[in-house]
Amino acid sequence: MPLSTRLLAAGAASLALAGAMIIAPSPASAAAEVPAASAFAPARTSAAERRRVDAVATPKLRWYSCYGWGECATAKVPLDYDRPHGKQVSLALLRVKARDQKHRIGSLFVNPGGPGGSGVTMALAAPYFLSNALLDRFDVVGMDPRGVNFSDQVSCFPDAARQSPAMTTLGMGFPWGAGQERAFVKAAGQEARGCSTTGRELAGSMSTAEVARDMDVMRRAVGDSKLTYLGFSYGTALGQYYANMFPDRFRAIAVDGVINPQAWVGTAATAGQIQDDRLRSADGAWKALAELLRRCGVAGKANCAFSDSPMRRFRVLAERLKRKPLTVGGDTVTYADFIGMVLSALYAPDAGAEVTGLAAELYQLTTPGYTPGKTQLSQAAERIGRLRQARAFPYDNSFDAYAAVMCTDGRHPASGASWANAAARADKRATYFGRAWAWASVQCARDNWTVHDEDAYTGPFTKHTRYPVLIVGSFWDPATNYADAVKSSRLLPNSRLLSSDNWGHTAYGTSACATAYTDRYLLYRSLPAAGTTCVGDQQPFRTPLSAQTVKSADAFDLGTASVAEIAAHGLPASGAAKVLPPVR
Numbered sequence: 001m002p003l004s005t006r007l008l009a010a011g012a013a014s015l016a017l018a019g020a021m022i023i024a025p026s027p028a029s030a031a032a033e034v035p036a037a038s039a040f041a042p043a044r045t046s047a048a049e050r051r052r053v054d055a056v057a058t059p060k061l062r063w064y065s066c067y068g069w070g071e072c073a074t075a076k077v078p079l080d081y082d083r084p085h086g087k088q089v090s091l092a093l094l095r096v097k098a099r100d101q102k103h104r105i106g107s108l109f110v111n112p113g114g115p116g117g118s119g120v121t122m123a124l125a126a127p128y129f130l131s132n133a134l135l136d137r138f139d140v141v142g143m144d145p146r147g148v149n150f151s152d153q154v155s156c157f158p159d160a161a162r163q164s165p166a167m168t169t170l171g172m173g174f175p176w177g178a179g180q181e182r183a184f185v186k187a188a189g190q191e192a193r194g195c196s197t198t199g200r201e202l203a204g205s206m207s208t209a210e211v212a213r214d215m216d217v218m219r220r221a222v223g224d225s226k227l228t229y230l231g232f233s234y235g236t237a238l239g240q241y242y243a244n245m246f247p248d249r250f251r252a253i254a255v256d257g258v259i260n261p262q263a264w265v266g267t268a269a270t271a272g273q274i275q276d277d278r279l280r281s282a283d284g285a286w287k288a289l290a291e292l293l294r295r296c297g298v299a300g301k302a303n304c305a306f307s308d309s310p311m312r313r314f315r316v317l318a319e320r321l322k323r324k325p326l327t328v329g330g331d332t333v334t335y336a337d338f339i340g341m342v343l344s345a346l347y348a349p350d351a352g353a354e355v356t357g358l359a360a361e362l363y364q365l366t367t368p369g370y371t372p373g374k375t376q377l378s379q380a381a382e383r384i385g386r387l388r389q390a391r392a393f394p395y396d397n398s399f400d401a402y403a404a405v406m407c408t409d410g411r412h413p414a415s416g417a418s419w420a421n422a423a424a425r426a427d428k429r430a431t432y433f434g435r436a437w438a439w440a441s442v443q444c445a446r447d448n449w450t451v452h453d454e455d456a457y458t459g460p461f462t463k464h465t466r467y468p469v470l471i472v473g474s475f476w477d478p479a480t481n482y483a484d485a486v487k488s489s490r491l492l493p494n495s496r497l498l499s500s501d502n503w504g505h506t507a508y509g510t511s512a513c514a515t516a517y518t519d520r521y522l523l524y525r526s527l528p529a530a531g532t533t534c535v536g537d538q539q540p541f542r543t544p545l546s547a548q549t550v551k552s553a554d555a556f557d558l559g560t561a562s563v564a565e566i567a568a569h570g571l572p573a574s575g576a577a578k579v580l581p582p583v584r
């Protein structure tokens with residue numbers, strides 16, 4: 001399921017300084033570090049794609065001031081690029097202009113992932129999370145993909161009243177037990193049939209390939225001869241699609257929190273697998289949790305509240321919640337809720353404190369005979385509310401958009417009835433998280449999802465691009481498994497893998513090292529040395545519990561905030577802050 005981001009307004013000055021210190025080479029000297037094209041002739045955009053996108057006249061963007069420091073515009077593009085003069089779809093864009101227009105390099109397109117995440121919202125938030133060097137030299141441009149947010153929206157139900165029953169069931173996160181599984185499959189089928197009928201026209205034109213084509217047209221519209229792009233999470237799939245579909249039309253593409261596009265789409269041999277059996281996001285989440293619990297045990301009680309046999313107690317807590325949900329402050333916490341909250345907490349750099357703090361509180365509250373005090377109940381309710389908000393299920397079109405892209409892009413099993421056994425097998429492979437990730441794609445079962453995009457791109461993802469692509473993978477990423485970054489770097493011949501041991505989902509903004517290398521590449525196309533591994537700024541259980549502070553009240557959720565709320569929040573006093581882009 002798509003999980004939203006949290007904007008962390010802290011640590012800005014040190015991040016910007018670290019980036020500036022490493023981005024010292026001049027453009028001329030740094031450019032020399034870009035590998036030559038070698039013996040391979042760089043691939044070119046295919047004749048078919050040239051016919052599609054070049055037949056579209058360059059839109060004239062009429063920018064106007066919006067949300068304080070942004071500029072907004074809309075553009076029309078073909079619903080079907082095989083019919084460039086046929087029905088059109090409207091795209092929304094927002095840019096934050098470069099602060100140093102005299103030395104401006106061009107536009108930096110950004111995408112936060114999802115699928116269904118808002119590029120407009122992310123661009124507006126650029127002063128919070130991008131480094132000063134990028135803000136100085138690039139116009140930061142966010143495009144809401146077709147079907148999403150301020151662009152023409154896909155709607156799979158006629159109205160919210162008919163959408164609500166299905167969303168209420170799907171909002172449990174994942175089912176536990178045969179009864180819930182049957183209800184979940186039924187609700188997913190309603191979603192799929194709605195997208196294949198009511199939402200058919202736009203849902204059938206929302207493949208990642210169509211968004212890549214839109215981005216190529218918008219590249220022209222902003223006046224750039226080559227694309228510069230920074231994509232996170234599912235946005236890394238979009239970046240890799242563009243690199244393979246338009247291998248000679250970009251100057252720099254950096255992808256962080258990487259999805260292996262071949263696994264995203266599937267092959268004839270893997271078509272019967274649920275998507276996460278190919279992507280293994282659940283494996284990444286389980287690896288991260290197991291390592292956190294191991295480190296917690298080593299850290300001891302002074303540094304970790306859950307340090308006494310943490311792996312065993314976590315298992316006991318999970319079994320307790322399977323048998324009986326917990327009620328805290330009027331909020332019921334099921335087993336699925338608990339795993340969803342843990343997964344949400346694993347997205348943040350402070351995953352260690354969040355996961356073990358939550359587990360310690362719930363373990364105590366579920367212990368037979370234990371009577372909590374009012375203060376403890378209040379604190380537990382606050383923590384649960386914060387984590388539940390990060391995975392709240394909105395009653396809007398966000399799930400429609402998520403499903404329309406994922407189901408149209410990839411190959412999926414024939415029957416929704418097959419998911420229960422597949423999810424149980426996944427849970428054995430990736431404890432706790434196998435079911436959570438497996439059930440995220442059940443709406444894509446072919447017995448219900450019947451709309452397709454005949455122009456979806458299914459590969460190859462092995463084009464030798466004219467310029468190199470930077471691929472950033474984090475060892476402990478709970479959503480985009482580090483193994484996917486490795487595989488993607490092997491697929492794309494002219495690419496460089498940058499590894500990081502930071503905690504949370506994606507590395508930019510959580511590792512000064514990874515941030516600086518990414519900035520340097522985007523500015524100068526200068527790559528880190530092969531085999532470079534960065535160290536995350538925040539490592540778990542390094543600070544005694546007595547010295548830990550409560551999370552800043554200034555933090556808010558970028559994934560659920562509107563652009564107006566971000567604008568009202570105000571800019572940071574100086575520099576850039578940290579942001580965690582959302583999962584696919």
